[in-house]
Amino acid sequence: MKPHSEGHPARSTGGTLIQDAPFAFECGATLPGLRIAYETWGGLNAAGDNAVLVIHALTGDAHAASGGGPEGARPGWWEGLIGPGKGLDPATHFIVCANLVGGCYGTAGPSDLNPATGKPYGPDFPVVTTRDMARAQKILLDHLGVRGLALILGGSLGAMVTWEFIVEYPGFARAAVPMAGGPSTSPWAVAFDAVARQAILGDPGWEGGRYVGPGPVNGLALARQLAMTTYRTDRLFQSRFGRDREDADPARSLDPENLFQVERYLRHQGEKLVNRFDARTYLALTTAMDLHEVARGRGGIEAALSAIDAKVLCVGIDTDALFPAREMREAAALLLDMGKNATYAEIASPFGHDAFLVEYDQLGPLVAAVLGRATP
Amino acid sequence: MKPHSEGHPARSTGGTLIQDAPFAFECGATLPGLRIAYETWGGLNAAGDNAVLVIHALTGDAHAASGGGPEGARPGWWEGLIGPGKGLDPATHFIVCANLVGGCYGTAGPSDLNPATGKPYGPDFPVVTTRDMARAQKILLDHLGVRGLALILGGSLGAMVTWEFIVEYPGFARAAVPMAGGPSTSPWAVAFDAVARQAILGDPGWEGGRYVGPGPVNGLALARQLAMTTYRTDRLFQSRFGRDREDADPARSLDPENLFQVERYLRHQGEKLVNRFDARTYLALTTAMDLHEVARGRGGIEAALSAIDAKVLCVGIDTDALFPAREMREAAALLLDMGKNATYAEIASPFGHDAFLVEYDQLGPLVAAVLGRATP
Numbered sequence: 001m002k003p004h005s006e007g008h009p010a011r012s013t014g015g016t017l018i019q020d021a022p023f024a025f026e027c028g029a030t031l032p033g034l035r036i037a038y039e040t041w042g043g044l045n046a047a048g049d050n051a052v053l054v055i056h057a058l059t060g061d062a063h064a065a066s067g068g069g070p071e072g073a074r075p076g077w078w079e080g081l082i083g084p085g086k087g088l089d090p091a092t093h094f095i096v097c098a099n100l101v102g103g104c105y106g107t108a109g110p111s112d113l114n115p116a117t118g119k120p121y122g123p124d125f126p127v128v129t130t131r132d133m134a135r136a137q138k139i140l141l142d143h144l145g146v147r148g149l150a151l152i153l154g155g156s157l158g159a160m161v162t163w164e165f166i167v168e169y170p171g172f173a174r175a176a177v178p179m180a181g182g183p184s185t186s187p188w189a190v191a192f193d194a195v196a197r198q199a200i201l202g203d204p205g206w207e208g209g210r211y212v213g214p215g216p217v218n219g220l221a222l223a224r225q226l227a228m229t230t231y232r233t234d235r236l237f238q239s240r241f242g243r244d245r246e247d248a249d250p251a252r253s254l255d256p257e258n259l260f261q262v263e264r265y266l267r268h269q270g271e272k273l274v275n276r277f278d279a280r281t282y283l284a285l286t287t288a289m290d291l292h293e294v295a296r297g298r299g300g301i302e303a304a305l306s307a308i309d310a311k312v313l314c315v316g317i318d319t320d321a322l323f324p325a326r327e328m329r330e331a332a333a334l335l336l337d338m339g340k341n342a343t344y345a346e347i348a349s350p351f352g353h354d355a356f357l358v359e360y361d362q363l364g365p366l367v368a369a370v371l372g373r374a375t376p
Numbered sequence: 377m378k379p380h381s382e383g384h385p386a387r388s389t390g391g392t393l394i395q396d397a398p399f400a401f402e403c404g405a406t407l408p409g410l411r412i413a414y415e416t417w418g419g420l421n422a423a424g425d426n427a428v429l430v431i432h433a434l435t436g437d438a439h440a441a442s443g444g445g446p447e448g449a450r451p452g453w454w455e456g457l458i459g460p461g462k463g464l465d466p467a468t469h470f471i472v473c474a475n476l477v478g479g480c481y482g483t484a485g486p487s488d489l490n491p492a493t494g495k496p497y498g499p500d501f502p503v504v505t506t507r508d509m510a511r512a513q514k515i516l517l518d519h520l521g522v523r524g525l526a527l528i529l530g531g532s533l534g535a536m537v538t539w540e541f542i543v544e545y546p547g548f549a550r551a552a553v554p555m556a557g558g559p560s561t562s563p564w565a566v567a568f569d570a571v572a573r574q575a576i577l578g579d580p581g582w583e584g585g586r587y588v589g590p591g592p593v594n595g596l597a598l599a600r601q602l603a604m605t606t607y608r609t610d611r612l613f614q615s616r617f618g619r620d621r622e623d624a625d626p627a628r629s630l631d632p633e634n635l636f637q638v639e640r641y642l643r644h645q646g647e648k649l650v651n652r653f654d655a656r657t658y659l660a661l662t663t664a665m666d667l668h669e670v671a672r673g674r675g676g677i678e679a680a681l682s683a684i685d686a687k688v689l690c691v692g693i694d695t696d697a698l699f700p701a702r703e704m705r706e707a708a709a710l711l712l713d714m715g716k717n718a719t720y721a722e723i724a725s726p727f728g729h730d731a732f733l734v735e736y737d738q739l740g741p742l743v744a745a746v747l748g749r750a751t752p
Binding site for chain 1: 503630639
């Protein structure tokens, strides 16, 4: 196997790395090779150290912004943060984003065909961890000729992989901005994920994870609706939907078929995800989030964090119901106690957990400042 | 039809009222009669005005405490608040608690057999509202000879029915203590309920709501697990479960079969509910919660609340993730703005929404004070 659909790394705007060396997962399983889909923006400097690694969240992909990769003009999931004059500027930095291991957007994951059976891997795909994800990102960076990261950053799952990366590869990243995701996942977040996974596993369309058609669409939609609720806030739902119904006619106020607008919105979100995402990956990545714990196998949390030499800006969101700001404050406090270069910043937003995908007016200047640039 | 299994109202310790007059639901449907299961503690005075009406929450029943009704010694769901020397004392008050309309603990509900079909009503049972529930409670009080309530109180759904009662029957209750449930339900709470209902409706065991056997046990268990998570808090889960697993062996740290203790706890909660509750009632009562809105058909919220002449103590819980304390504070503020006799008290608790079932050291004195008694 060899790289395909990509140019010279320093000029690439994305493609797929086909790594033909065995990839050993943390769980002990090994795949003979690894496929990693990625996109890039801007150019790598001669020293190979002006790179910024962007890590996506649960349902994200490598297309963080327009301009990178084969999708060209389509806006990406971090469009407000990446681009000329924005928090991350391709004029000065070589920005990289790859689909995470376990994903369904081009990188190896459980919806791939298992050559041994000719069917999708499903549960036979190795258990993926945020550590595996960090290691795959490093393989890609090495392939691209990156010798140092000016910054690594991400929100939620992206924050978790950021933590793993800076612990696993000290000396490689000069700065890190984990947002709304700490060094380990709380049992509160595990609880919501566990319920969501049961919805998928309980759907007759699951078929042991080896379905070929649409799969457990109802279970996945339900999981998404639950997740979307926890990603937002009561205040936001109140201001956006109130108690409005599809049909405002008072004569239909007690008709259960007359959905609340908030229900309608959530169902729409569920349908949207079902049309673009694979339930096996949803299962694998939420499992990775729940297993996320930088302390694992490293002699405890302080021993793990002691490896960090990046400047860490922990970003909390004041209204985050899923990963409370307190967790990010505590992570920063612990790093400071340990003598690390850490700071804490809090995003004020009605959007809750999803604020890291919304509040660009606050995120842009924070990120630019970490890179030593003027506020965009 | 006539009353059975009960003694003289003033001495009754519970039974079942079989009301043979037609009961007209708010939705327009009518049942030819109504069955109401209830329990009582203490005795009604000659004036018939020392009664306290306790309203249960979503999965509660008439057995609020031991000593009342046929179940005698078994502790009830509000055991810490009701009893000699407690917040509600049978020595001075005639305490009444009835299973709500739509329930599955003796009162008429959708798991009853529909005489027209010989099968359970399921979706053919009238849509139930908190207003219907309040009306049924009033029928019971009239039957028991109660001429005035010293207090009406409840948490969550119990609070919602409390609001409806004091709006619908001004002059009947002298005081009200709605806890963790306001004059209308927020779209945030609706969202979680809507997801839970889809889990039940999507379970193949649902069978259109007309199942005779165990029914949609997986869907109901999932609904319960989700609800239990929202009833608690991230801090509580952190202190109680942390990231502990069923098997602490590090060699099994990446084994998905090795459940987190929080998952195990939630599954246990789901199984427990499935063994004691009917999914049709779960659907009916969560729908009633979502439809809860005292303003409906009354010309708006202020017009509705203007009827209130009870002294209202709104109780919020500082960590409630489902019905934020803010909602209770705002309800009290609105009543005060309208010149009503209202106060606000906040329970400090790590338990979140469920604090009203736990924090008796705080609730007891609050409730006793409203009744003009010394702190128990």
